[in-house]
Amino acid sequence: MTMPPCTKRGPYKNGLSRSVCLMGLSVCFPGLYGNDGLLPARWQLRYSGKALWEQLLSSPTLLWLAPRLGLDTQTAMELLCLLGAALSLAATVLESLRDSLVFLFLWIMYLSMYQVGQVFLYFQWDSLLLETGFLCVLIAPVTSLRGWRAGREHDPVTFWLVRWLLFRLMFASGIVKLTSRCPTWWGLTALTYHYETQCIPTPLAWFAHQLPVWWHKLSVVATFAIEIAAPFLFLSPLRRLRLGAFYMQVVLQVLIILSGNYNFFNLLTLTMCLSLLDDEHIYFWLRKKYTPNPNQGTHTLAHTLLEIAVWALIGFGTVTWFDLQINWDKWTVSSRTVFTFHQFNQFLKTVTFPSVWLGVLSLTWELVSSMFRCACVEGFFKRFLGTVQWTVFGAAAVSMFAISLVPFTFIEYDSNASVWPGVRQGYDAVSRYQLVNSYGLFRRMTGVGGRPEVVIEGSMDKVTWTEIEFMYKPGNLSAPPSVITPHQPRLDWQMWFAALGTHTHSPWFTSLMYRLLQGKTDVIELIQSDVSQYPFHQQPPTYLRAHRYKYWFTKTLADGSYPQRWWKRVYIEEFYPTVYLGDTFLESMLSQHGLKVWCIWKVFRPLYFSTFCYCSYSGPCSERMPPNRLFTDSSRVLFQVNPTGCVDIFVEQAFQCHDGVSRLLQTQLSLFLESVVRMEPGVFMFQTCSQMPLKWQQRYDNQHILQHAIRLSSVLKSSSTLCAVRLRMHMGLTSLFQMSVVKLIASGSWVCFNNTV
Structure with missing residues (x-):
């Protein structure tokens, strides 16, 4: 079975979802993450003097490069948003841009923003977009390498990962509704509250809310069947079972779209559902003639009987577990949960680990089938290239499947505890990159009673x-x-x-x-x-x-x-x-939540010319120096009082180089900027450039803090170059005393003191 139509539409839809997300984020960005926004992104990037590669390892984001490009954090993040939205839209329209390298760049850009997005980007669909985005890197072809693109017998293997992700998403979303012990889900009354209590309902939600209670309860039963039972059909080798599961998911997602505003989540889920289809069904949609693969097996009577048995089992289980009874006089259907929490827990223990082995068997089948197709390719070079690709992408698929077992088994403690330690270590090593995640939507129904x-x-x-x-x-x-x-x-x-x-x-x-x-x-x-x-x-x-x-x-x-x-x-x-x-x-x-920032503006002597200049609040110097000046150097230092009583001084550098400045001089200035570092809590550290190698490091206690503050003030008075300071205040000191110390230190070389956020 080949997958070209599906593999084309998967990245297409993901590009559309990513474009919508990034365009929406670019609209909200200034108010959320700008310098005057609710949670400025620059607060998340603490320049601690580490090497660039260390910063990227600790927090993988391209925004670390902003100072090296002469950009502040706000400008760099806006640029990433707009560039990502434009590239995603272009990939949606132009098939030539649906390239693995393009999707890799898009994934890196969104991961970069996710790292500093804080609470406004910590939704499950943001994690889902990152995970599907990385899968697109594996699925999409490398169009720049024609020979590499020709032999893609491994496509079903990488495309299977999308099916596995869809299984994890839907199965966990159904399971957590019952493991949370939410009385509305157990009582099947959740939808009597859901339509009016969801975040942003649609007008159709008002009409859905007016439906009778028995219909709401029956809808909850259908939700459990679609989210808990149907996902096992995703991994079935029988295409009719997969097609049935596909249309069940489509109905659920469309109804959610009609009744609630869940942004790009449902569009993204429908995209993943395409992994359940095959070429024959895609050609049926397109009204095109389909030529069956000679290696594809035929549908037999045994297959039909097995499919009927599976659907009958799902129907019988649903009727039995929820005691469905039809009242023909009133034309209603009554329902209730007849199993206990303990029984459900036993069921969960029974199916969780076998579902992992079902995934192992399904992936193994795809790997073996793909290897067989590689062996059947004509021509030594094509066969060799196909085998190399199968090896590389097969190893990637096995690795992704293995580390996904850790978040997937979070739903059941015993299964999670039995995960191989090596797999758990691999998951811990890549968790910062959001390659795999745990899911569980609508765990509890909120807003009961209004x-x-x-x-x-x-x-x-x-x-x-x-x-x-x-x-x-x-x-x-x-x-x-x-x-x-x-x-x-x-x-x-x-x-x-x-x-x-x-x-x-x-x-x-x-x-x-x-x-x-x-x-x-x-x-x-x-x-x-x-x-x-x-x-x-x-x-x-x-x-x-x-x-x-x-x-x-x-x-x-x-x-x-x-x-x-x-x-x-x-x-x-x-x-x-x-x-x-x-x-x-x-x-x-503001101070308690770490939102209070005390600003002190410094007047200092620039390094390479003798004229004094002042810093402006907006960042770089408010006036560009005359052309006869080599360059200007402005710095902004922020004192932040956080809830633990720590006073940090953040140093931000901005300079403008004029034409004629030698590359060597620019490099020297960059090295100076990198030399401004902050030490561990409880340590004063001064480091200067040029001919005044001042280094002073000592720990302080409560009894000597004022003495050292006076000494620090005198040192700053005698220094004409920039210093970086970190001062840890002790918990027993009052806020008034802390600020008195800060002002005393500041009196050495600062001319203005005010506060802002």
Whole structure:
């Protein structure tokens, strides 16, 4: 069985999913990760003086290269977003760009952003996109090597990995619903809450919510059958079983798309479902004549009987385990869970490890079949090249399958404990690259008893309050639910998670309040892309607060007509107290969550000319030096007080080289910038360039901290070159005392002291 049509459409759909994701991320990026965003990406890149390769190993992201290219983190990340979106879209349109190297570059770019994305990029579909993206590297041809592209008898082997990933995704998503002991899943009532409590419902969700309870319970039973039983058919050698499983998954994913906005996740899942198809079915869709492979086996009566037996077993098990009974008088179907948690646990122990061996047998079959096809290729060179490719990609497939067993068996403790230690070590070694991941969607049903929603209100006088409406999440009772698939408004999604707990569980929310008080346009555009629709677009609010409400869908009226509003709500409690710029509570929250950064601007003598220059807050010097100057050098040093009482000084360098500057001089400056390092906690370290080799390193205790602060101040007064300092404050020191020490140190060579985020 050959797979060319499928292997072409797999990367095509993945490129489309990646393009949609990156374009959506590029829209949200300035407000989320910009310098004035909620969680600036530059905070995740701590330049510790390590070599580049060490930085890449610790946190694999291309953003480490930004300073070497003369870019700041924000500009570099925006460039990656736009370049990735453009390249993904081009690969979607142009078949010649559906190349293994192109997909490798796309995977590296998305991994680079994932490393600094923090909570806004830590969704399961982001991990899924990374895993499928790496599989595309193995599946897509290397178009630049014609001979390498010709012999691809290994395609079914690499394409099988997509089937295995789909199996892990769906099977785990079904299993975790029951292992979580969520009463709504066990009581089959989850969908009576789901449509109104999901993050961003669609208008059709309102109508689905009005369906009778028996239908919702039957839908839950169907979900369990599709997610737990049907995935085993993915690995079946019988094509009709795979086709049946394919259409079951398509129905489920389409219904999810119609009732909820789950961004590119469902599109990506449908892409993986293509791995269940063969050439014959693809040609049937395209209405093209299909020429069977002479080596392909014929469908016999035994195959048909076996397929009927499998479908009968799934149907019988579903009816038995959920006690399905038809009431012909009322035309309803009753259902209930008749097995216990202990019985389900025994079932899970019974099927988890055998499912691994089922995967082993299925992969072995694909490997042997591919090897046989390689041996049948005419011509020594083609046969040799095909064998080499089979060896390389077969080894890659076996390795990917092996390390995937670790996250897959997380669903059952005994199976996970029996995984070979060598496999576990391999998984640990590559876990930072997100090659394989564990999954489990909709583990517990949230919002039982009403969906919690956080509503932010602003005021100029603390008397008249105005609600701040988001574009997509529920707020206005009369506004219909949005349809935004495949875009993901990541702030709206996190607002849904924030409403499930306290504001301390969502530190970014404090940053959101602070940015809105500052009137930062990039953050406002996350709430309303048309800033004129934002109620405080002319002047930032003086006060902000947030309340928690419970929302419900309205119901159809007694006469069958529709109500005027989509939602109804009830006030529950205060979510975030009233705050304003300079408010002590806001300041303490910013410091507690590590969002408070103290800035001190230094006036220093540049290395290669004698004129003093000042640093501007925006980064490089605000004015380019005259052409007769060789270059300018600006540095920005940030003091950050984190929750453990540690005061860090981050040094960021930016310089502009003019024409005529020798490469040697530029290299010397780069080496100087790299020499600015920070030591371990509790250590002062100074390192300077040029003719003043000042190195001083000593640990301090509480009794001598002021003495050394005075000494440090005097050292800085006498130094005309740049120093990097790291000072660990002790837990027993008050914040006031800590800042007094910082100011004392700063008095040696700093002319201005203020704070910002």
